[in-house]
Amino acid sequence: MGVVIGFTPIDPIKALYWSAVINGVVSVPIMGLIMFMAVNPKIMGKFIISMRLRVAGWLATAAMGIAAVAMFWFMFS
Numbered sequence: 649m650g651v652v653i654g655f656t657p658i659d660p661i662k663a664l665y666w667s668a669v670i671n672g673v674v675s676v677p678i679m680g681l682i683m684f685m686a687v688n689p690k691i692m693g694k695f696i697i698s699m700r701l702r703v704a705g706w707l708a709t710a711a712m713g714i715a716a717v718a719m720f721w722f723m724f725s
Contacts (some may be wrong), residue, residue, distance in 0.1 A: 672716060673719075
């Protein structure tokens with residue numbers, strides 16, 4: 649794929665930048681889904697995460713969500 653992009657007019661640096669932006673935005677709902685799954689005993693059985701990890705995981709998810717919203721806010725304002 650990288651060799652093919654080399655022969656197109658696509659700027660590889662811009663492609664890397666936009667793929668990172670897309671990954672950052674898509675990671676928020678994925679992290680939320682993982683957090684819901686990690687605390688569900690039907691899915692995890694006896695291996696549900698501790699309260700400390702729940703707090704850390706939700707804080708990380710919130711930080712990523714705030715960063716994504718701020719990115720769009722500053723991009724389009």
